[in-house]
Amino acid sequence: MMMTADQTKKPLLEVQNLKQHFPIKGGILGRTVNHVKAVDDVSFTIFEGETLSIVGESGCGKSTTGRAILRLDEPTSGSVFFEGKDLLAMSKSQMRSMRKDLQVIFQDPFASLNPRQSVAQILGEALAIQNIVPANQRRERIIELLSHVGLRPDQIDRFPHEFSGGQRQRIGIARALAMQPKLIICDEAVSALDVSIQAQVLNLLKSLQKEFKLTYLFISHDLGVVRHISDRVMVMYLGKVVEIADKKSLFDSPQHPYTQALLSAIPVPDVSKKQERIILRGDVPSPINPPQGCRFHTRCPLAVERCKTEVPALTNVHSTHQVACHLVP
Template identity: 70%
Template sequence: MEIAIDKKVLLQVEHLKQYFPVKTDSLFKPKAYVKAVDDVSFHLYEGETLSIVGESGCGKSTTGRAILRLDEPTDGKVYFDDQNILELNRNQMRKLRGDLQVIFQDPFASLNPRQTIKQILNEAMAIQQVVPKPKRMERMLELLGYVGLPSEALDRYPHEFSGGQRQRIGIARALAVNPKLIICDEAVSALDVSIQAQILNLLKKLQKQFQLTFLFISHDLSVVRHISDRVMVMYLGKVVEIAEKKDLFDSPMHPYTNALLSAIPVPNPEVKKERILLKGDVPSPIDPPSGCRFHTRCPFAAEKCKTEEPTLREIKKNHFVSCHFAGNLQN
């Protein structure tokens, strides 16, 4: 995949695979795997927001977890600041985690209910040793100010806050260690729509203020359209399309992307939008289809699609598609 030379690549993922064993034979050796992420490659520029979208089970969250090594990848390479983090030992990885942070989907489950907010923020700074102990209180008050919470919040517990406030605490904890990259794993999907907008605007503000880079994982294309610079579409563990946000939303080139975009609701009831309904169910990741994995549901599938797997290729500038007929289909 061609990379623009005028931008610094902060994260480079090459041929990432994440297989989970699900069946064993009589000798307790795996004989079947869930191919959750299967040969995924992409790059992320410093200071940008790349969103990963797709149906539930497509592998987008697993990709994020594999990058962070919350699950150890089966194969592939993950370069962060030109360093392959999959080669680091446990101590080296712990030091690097200050640069790599995550905001989880459920803001309540991701916070320790037995700790006050002060203890939660202090623990992050103590482990990474980013702030001297005498200055941590001052830093914690700064963090609360950044995310729009009062100073009294430090002495309260997570259950005393609303969902939106808890997510702000999660953001403050991520910021506490001065990260370069934050992976937002469905970070607003558990929130009300009005609160979603507040959190998204907060993330954009913080990104500009601290020169942050986001890998934003979501199934909500309306949210993705608001926050992204580029968008990557996944289907059944594979990347099917990557493009600049405007280009992807205005001119999708993969049939699956086109179907996803057709499902975005239109706020004007007088505007009629044709919905593309895909036939059949998503195949099992244990035994994915041969050739193009989307061919079992694709309205344009040909014999070639059943036997030959398409490669991710650049159809036009910075627009990559994994489809044999990309550019020749009418969207």
């Protein structure tokens, strides 16, 4: 499999030909009549200590990819190697023991915390399940975790409704950090927060990454956020990867027409600088019956006949930049 990062780094996660097709039932007998092809033959690598971001429109398969990696949804096919071990080949008990290394921060801090549990109970439950810290040392460990995410020790016995949205997300981060993970999947982790709070949480994630040598898979639709936190960026469209590149290459020289359209929508703070907006025609096709050939061809302003029949392969533009487009040499 092609890699697009510093070859001296060690691969932590390797996803190969991942597919997530959800069955559609119909008829009196409830037979499968079709599938929603949410993720369709996706491959990528994440290296130790980096942040790989996945971006794209709603419904492109970003969050489904993260859930499939964690086996929150069982993938249809493919392989997910974590430190050389295939997660999809593991039994439920084997996977349970791996979960301490693979954690997730969810999008909605209001829904991801149990309103009936205090902070001590929420974080203590995580420590107890994996038996990481002896029972008589858990409270001390929870206070330590709160300090890492910018919360006070006297907040340990409070309940989620007593916190702001940003503080709740810090509790979610502390819960993920409690497992001493190697990889954290951030699923739209700041999209539900105010802009000023987003910046604080992003800076917190970056400082924790440096302190604990964490690796992030960061899922977002906000390109401004992605530009701030990423080392590399992967662009998805309708269940397919269309471009992977290091952050500088992608933002300075996007190659795929879809990526170019996404970047053209980023607001420019300097009104004296005019930026041409690329308006995509039509709607995103249904993932139940995606277009033949390149899935973007129905909306692409540059599409040719070949795009309608032949699926473009993900090929190297240079060592740190790959694109799936017939029009890119």
